[in-house]
Amino acid sequence: MDNETKREIIMENYTxxxxxxxxxxxxxxKVNTNNASCIDNIDIYxxxxxxxxxxxxxxxxxxxxxxxxxxxxxxxxxxxxxxxALEFIKEFEQMTEGKTYNSELLKDANAxxxxxxxxxRKTCATLPFRGLQKAILENK
Amino acid sequence: MNREDFPLxxxxxxxxxxxxxxxxxxxxxxxxADYYTNYSANAHRGDYDLSFKVDQEYxxxxxxxxxxxxxxxxxxxxxxxxxxxxLNMIAHGFFEDLLEPNDExxxxxxxxxxxxxxxxxxxNKLGVKINYIPLDDNYYVTLDNLKKVVTPxxxxxxxxxxxxxxxxxxxxxxxxxxxxxHNIFVVVDAAQMIPHMxxxxxxxxxxxxxxxxxxxCGPTGVGVLxxxxxxxxxxxxxxxxGGMNESFDSPDQVYLKPxxxxxxxxxxxxxxxIGLGEAxxxxxxxxYTKINDQVHNLRKYLISKLLxxxxxxxxxxxxxxxxxxxxxxNIFSQDIAYYLNKYNICVRAGNHCAKILKNAVGVTxxxxxxxxxxxxxxEIDNLVELxxxxxxxxxxxx
Numbered sequence: 001m002d003n004e005t006k007r008e009i010i011m012e013n014y015t016x017x018x019x020x021x022x023x024x025x026x027x028x029x030k031v032n033t034n035n036a037s038c039i040d041n042i043d044i045y046x047x048x049x050x051x052x053x054x055x056x057x058x059x060x061x062x063x064x065x066x067x068x069x070x071x072x073x074x075x076x077x078x079x080x081x082x083x084x085a086l087e088f089i090k091e092f093e094q095m096t097e098g099k100t101y102n103s104e105l106l107k108d109a110n111a112x113x114x115x116x117x118x119x120x121r122k123t124c125a126t127l128p129f130r131g132l133q134k135a136i137l138e139n140k
Numbered sequence: 141m142n143r144e145d146f147p148l149x150x151x152x153x154x155x156x157x158x159x160x161x162x163x164x165x166x167x168x169x170x171x172x173a174d175y176y177t178n179y180s181a182n183a184h185r186g187d188y189d190l191s192f193k194v195d196q197e198y199x200x201x202x203x204x205x206x207x208x209x210x211x212x213x214x215x216x217x218x219x220x221x222x223x224x225x226x227l228n229m230i231a232h233g234f235f236e237d238l239l240e241p242n243d244e245x246x247x248x249x250x251x252x253x254x255x256x257x258x259x260x261x262x263x264n265k266l267g268v269k270i271n272y273i274p275l276d277d278n279y280y281v282t283l284d285n286l287k288k289v290v291t292p293x294x295x296x297x298x299x300x301x302x303x304x305x306x307x308x309x310x311x312x313x314x315x316x317x318x319x320x321x322h323n324i325f326v327v328v329d330a331a332q333m334i335p336h337m338x339x340x341x342x343x344x345x346x347x348x349x350x351x352x353x354x355x356x357c358g359p360t361g362v363g364v365l366x367x368x369x370x371x372x373x374x375x376x377x378x379x380x381x382g383g384m385n386e387s388f389d390s391p392d393q394v395y396l397k398p399x400x401x402x403x404x405x406x407x408x409x410x411x412x413x414i415g416l417g418e419a420x421x422x423x424x425x426x427x428y429t430k431i432n433d434q435v436h437n438l439r440k441y442l443i444s445k446l447l448x449x450x451x452x453x454x455x456x457x458x459x460x461x462x463x464x465x466x467x468x469x470n471i472f473s474q475d476i477a478y479y480l481n482k483y484n485i486c487v488r489a490g491n492h493c494a495k496i497l498k499n500a501v502g503v504t505x506x507x508x509x510x511x512x513x514x515x516x517x518x519e520i521d522n523l524v525e526l527x528x529x530x531x532x533x534x535x536x537x538x
Contacts, residue, residue, distance in 0.1 A: 010538050039474055039490040039505050061504060063474040064538045121478065 001110045009072065009111040014064040017071035019057040023047075028057070029139055033131030035123045040066040044131040048139050051081050058128065065112075065121050070128035072109050082136045089129045096122050141434055142426060143514050154485040154519045159304050159332060159463055159510035161354045164419075168357060171418035172411045183410055184383055184401075198410060201417030202400070205364055208420050209349070210340040215369050215399035219413050222363035223331040224254040226350030227298075229365055229403070230327055231258035233375040234348070239295055241267035246289060246297040246324075248273045248281055252304055255329045259298060273299070278458055279306045283314045290318075296325040301333030301349075305491075305508070306456045307463030309337070316345045325371075331355055335512065336435065336461045338428050341366055353412065358419030362412030365403070372399055379405035426513065434513040435462040441517055442509065445524040452527065455506055462511030468533065473505045475537040476527075482536060483526055 023045040024030070034041040042060030046053060056074045073092075077085045092109055094101035098116035112125045143149050145165040155163060175197070181190040183198050205217045220226045239245075245259050249272050263270050271294075274285045281299065297319055302309050316326045330339055330351040341349055348371065352363040367375060377384060377396070384405040386395035396402045423431070439462055446452050451469040468476055473489035480487050488508045509523070527533070 007538070011534075014538075061472070063472045063478070067472075068538075120481075 006111040009108050010068045013068035013071035017067055018074045021057050022059045023057045029135050031131045031135045033127050035127055040124055040127050042070060042128060046135045053077055053080055053085055063124055065124040066127045069125045073128045076109060085136060089133050092129050093126060096126050141513055146514055152484055156509045157486045157488050158512035160488055162357050162512055165357055165422055167422055168415050168418045172359060172415040175411045175414050182407055194410060197414045201413050204417045204420050209366055210342045211366055213369055216366055218365040218400045218403045219408055220363045220365050221361050222352040223329060223350045226363055226365035227254050227329060228258045229378050230348045231262055233378055235296060236262060239266050239268045242293055243268045243295045244291060244293040245270050246273055246294055248299050250279060250303045250305060251300055255298055280308045281310045283311055286315060290322060294324050298327035300329040302336060302461050304332045305465055307459035307461035309460035312344045332461060347371055353416035353419060356419055356423050359412045359415040362409045362416050377403055381405040431513045435511050438511045438515055442520045449528060451530055464509045465506040467506055473507045476507045479533055479537040485523055
C-alpha cells in the first residue's frame with residue numbers, strides 16, 4: 001500500500017468515521033478504552049448475537065489516528081465471529097509491533113503498517129482494538 | 141536569554157512545555173554530578189568528613205529555601221519529593237485530624253489533580269464537604285467570589301497561586317487576610333507560582349505552601365513543604381523510620397526528633413536537595429524581574445502573532461505566567477502536538493491534569509504552550525509559521 005493510499009484511508013475514516021454514535025442500553029455492551037500516556041478516550045459499544053458481532057459503534061475524544069483506526073476496525077469487524085475478530089486484532093497488533101503479520105487479512109487496516117516506527121502513536125492506533133478485545137473477552 | 145547555560149538547548153529543539161518541567165542549567169547538573177562523584181555519603185552521619193560535607197550542603201539548601209521564601213525559621217522548611225507529596229502530607233497529616241463531618245473545604249475548579257484528590261479522599265473518609273470558589277469570566281478567582289461561598293463551616297481554602305492551564309495569578313494575600321479573619325486555614329499550591337514570581341510566605345501569611353524543584357530549573361523528585369512552625373508541630377508524619385526518631389523501645393515509647401527532621405524519614409533525596417539549592421541560587425542570580433519581563437514580552441509577542449490566525453481560538457488572552465492555551469478549529473489538540481513534534485517543537489496537549497476545569501471553560505482539551513526565560517522570539521516565529529498553514533497542519537498531523 002503506497003503512502004498516498006494510506007493517507008486517504010486515514011483521513012477519510014477520521015473525517016467521516018463509521019458509526020460514531022452512543023448506544024447506551026439497546027442491548028449494546030459498553031467498554032471504555034483510553035491511553036495512559038495521552039488524552040485519547042473512547043467508549044466502544046458492541047452488540048453481540050451469540051458468537052456473532054452484530055454491530056459496533058463508538059463515541060469519544062481522540063486524535064486522528066485513534067478515531068480513524070476505530071472506524072477502520074468497525075468497518076472490518078461487524079458481522080465477524082468473536083474468534084475472527086480476535087484473530088484480526090492479534091494480526092493488527094503484530095503489525096503495530098513491527099512483526100510479521102497477515103496483511104491480506106487486515107485489508108485497509110494496512111494503512112497503519114508504518115505506525116510501529118512512531119513509538120508515541122502506536123498506542124493511538126491500537127486503542128480501539130484493545131477496547132474491542134476487552135469487550136469480546138468479557139462476553140465469551 | 142541565558143540560553144548558553146542550558147546544555148539541552150544545544151540540540152535542535154524548541155521547548156515550549158515549561159509548565160510541565162523546566163530545563164536544567166549546567167550549574168545544577170554539575171552540582172548533582174559533584175555530589176555523586178566526590179562526596180556521595182549519607183546525610184546526618186557526621187562521624188566522618190564526607191558525611192559532614194553532605195550535611196553542610198543539604199542544610200545549606202534549607203537555609204537558601206528559608207531565605208528564598210522569607211520563612212521565619214529553618215524548622216518551617218521540609219524537603220519532600222515534590223508538590224504532590226507536600227500537598228498530600230498537608231491534607232493527610234494535618235487536616236485529617238482536624239476536620240470534622242460537615243466541615244467544608246474550598247477549592248477551585250481549575251486546580252491540578254494533586255490539589256484535588258487528597259481533599260476528595262478526606263471528603264470520603266471524614267464526611268467533610270468540598271465546595272468551589274466560582275471563577276469569573278476570565279477564569280480568575282476574586283475575593284468577592286470567595287466571600288460568596290465562605291460559610292461558618294469553611295475550615296480550609298486550598299488553591300494554586302498561579303494555575304497550570306490558564307496561568308492566572310490568585311490574590312493570595314487578600315484571601316489569607318480574609319480567611320484568617322474567619323478562622324480558615326490557607327494552603328497554597330505554588331508549583332506554577334514559584335517559576336514566575338517571588339513567593340514571600342511571611343508577607344502572604346499562608347499557613348502551608350508547596351512547590352517542586354523541577355519547575356525552577358532544579359532536579360525532579362525534590363520539593364518543599366512550607367508550614368508555619370506552630371502548625372507543622374501538629375502535622376503527623378506520613379512516613380516513620382530512620383533519621384526522624386530520637387529513640388524507641390516499645391509501641392508506647394517512641395520519641396520523635398524535632399522539626400524539620402521529624403518529617404523527613406529515611407535517606408532523603410540528597411542529590412536532589414543539593415541540586416535544588418543550586419537552582420535557587422541560579423534563579424536568584426538572574427532575578428525574577430528579568431525573568432518575568434522576558435516571559436511577559438515573549439507571551440505578548442506570541443499572542444500578537446496568533447491572534448490574526450482566524451482558525452486559532454486562544455482560551456486565555458490574559459495570563460500572569462507564560463501559558464497560552466489554544467485550539468485549532470476542527471483539529472484535535474493532540475494532533476497539533478504531534479504535528480509540531482515533527483519539527484522538534486515540544487508542546488503539551490490535553491487537560492493538563494485539571495480535569496474539572498473543563499466544566500468551567502467548556503473545552504476539554506487544549507494545546508498548551510508554556511514559555512520560560514530561555515525561549516526566544518525566533519522560536520515563536522518558527523512556531524507561528526507552522527501554525528499559519530492550515531493545509532500543512534492537516535496534511536502532516538498524521
